[in-house]
Amino acid sequence: MTAHRIAVIPGDGIGTEVVPAGLEALQATADRFGLRLHLDTFGFASAAYWQRHGTMLPADWEQTLRGYDAIYFGAVGWPAVVPDHVSLWGSLLQFRRTFDQYVNLRPCRLMPGVRSPLAGREPGDIDFVVVRENTEGEYSSVGGRVFEGTDRETVLQETIMTRVGVDRVLRYAFDLAARRPARHLTSATKSNGISISMPYWDERVAATAGRYPGVRLDKYHIDALAAQFVLHPDRFDVVVASNLFGDILSDLGPACTGTLGIAPSANINPERDHPSLFEPVHGSAPDIAGKGIANPVGQIWCGSMMLEHLGHPEAAAHLLGAVEDVLALGPRGAPLTPDLHGTGTTAELGHAIAERV
């Protein structure tokens, strides 16, 4: 069996702390299932790299990363050193676009042993996945300023949606919904207020729906949908959203499941002509970085999503099962991190999960 080639990019802040824990659990799973992983670690896409080189990435980054089957990513961003929009547009957002990772998949699941901030919610009540468009929409860098420094100063920023870009992510979301037991897709819109791009989104949703008669479809305006995530999170199965709306919903969803620390995400190129990238939803978290208390579960769960993507669904399920088993022990039975009301460290929790594997 040939080895999967994985590029590991820890990045900044807690990214550098959770990645080792993630790799330990990943390697344990690979060993158990006889999979060979070839891991190369890169220091670029970090504030440290920026300080040495004045750029986030080496000139040949694209060629370098193209040689890998997947990218295992921590987090990037350290605003004290480099402004966020520079570090992010210079790395993560570049990767998503250059490698056409047009689906950002973000499962939101209330796990056993994790307390939801929502009253009375139990594991099983919250289990949906956000499918976020990941390459266009509100995240364009097209626009600019005029009349700078005067009272007429005006700033324009373009939202850009394309037929190709919208349709492909919608198809992915419908396909995913069609494969799940509930067969339910919710589209996030705001066509009552955002009067050009969002009615277009709705139109394409309606056009695509015709091909999926077995999928129950509904739509909510983003304001109402955010409210529903809190009031009725049990009503959702697959939620498809534009780049910005998906970003918001995929932080809000995990918050409803107790902590952002456990939420994974996959930046997927479904055609597999470029590597996909797996990163936890939490960022570099400067506020807790360096303390060794970051929750590694999001990063570990990313390993499970990566194994699935690489064609090993059993290994993926096994790793996620180990995560669930350890979380279910609760803060008394397992070294859970402070965000899970425990006193464990990143390394301890990562180790406990790797052991369980």
Add this chain to the structure above:
Amino acid sequence: MTAHRIAVIPGDGIGTEVVPAGLEALQATADRFGLRLHLDTFGFASAAYWQRHGTMLPADWEQTLRGYDAIYFGAVGWPAVVPDHVSLWGSLLQFRRTFDQYVNLRPCRLMPGVRSPLAGREPGDIDFVVVRENTEGEYSSVGGRVFEGTDRETVLQETIMTRVGVDRVLRYAFDLAARRPARHLTSATKSNGISISMPYWDERVAATAGRYPGVRLDKYHIDALAAQFVLHPDRFDVVVASNLFGDILSDLGPACTGTLGIAPSANINPERDHPSLFEPVHGSAPDIAGKGIANPVGQIWCGSMMLEHLGHPEAAAHLLGAVEDVLALGPRGAPLTPDLHGTGTTAELGHAIAERV
């Protein structure tokens, strides 16, 4: 004492149900405080008007409404008859722009007797106000489509921020924060992903902050902020946001306080050169319209905000106090509506509050 001239626009759906309840409580308060209100009711800005006239508003609407001190508004939108973006851009969003109601003020408060969906939250834990920019930003109608019907189909929609537009709402928010005991302002941004307009927003926030050394300022990206509303709603006092972000946060906030049914909003022209407009946050709610079970509290609370704006803070506080007193009785002691776990009707709850006044 001269009478205040109020234009009443019930609009669509539950708007037509909650407005009478709102007026009963408003009139009771006016009587008690010896205030004279001159109320004129208009049928435009509704689907019924659209069906008869093919437009949402009469040609002379602007002149007509300019003659009033305030507009007491229900809700507009009935998608089965007229598409939302037509009805809303043809009425409510027109009013906000034409009358330069550039501040949309939306209090989020956990009221006594109301159960929060957030575990363990008590009245007093959630009490903040969202200041939403209300005339520009993401809600522009500038943009369009090219290459229609082909694979190259591309849709552009402009976000437009102006120095004047951003600065004035920021000043309002800082002024408001400076007057409140906590003196804390949170700015909603997304400058890590939305790379032109949101860094500009941050810049103007920083520039304005210099004039308010007494106000503690922080900023969150909208994704993280949405998560914080659920995880730590007690951390907020005044939250200032762009048009779209304010829209999302001011539905999410009320959801965290138990029900959108109690949330009011004020579309304010601070210079008072045009009438301000007071409307509940909930919309026309076609799903429950016609059943007489809509919660009138949002509409009644709007009356309190309107009295405050018209220069009667004591009457405003008294009306809000009556609302709190009745809600505190709970579903056993008062005819609370189903969203508050009671079995009361719109009219019964409105009447109970008017009596209490």
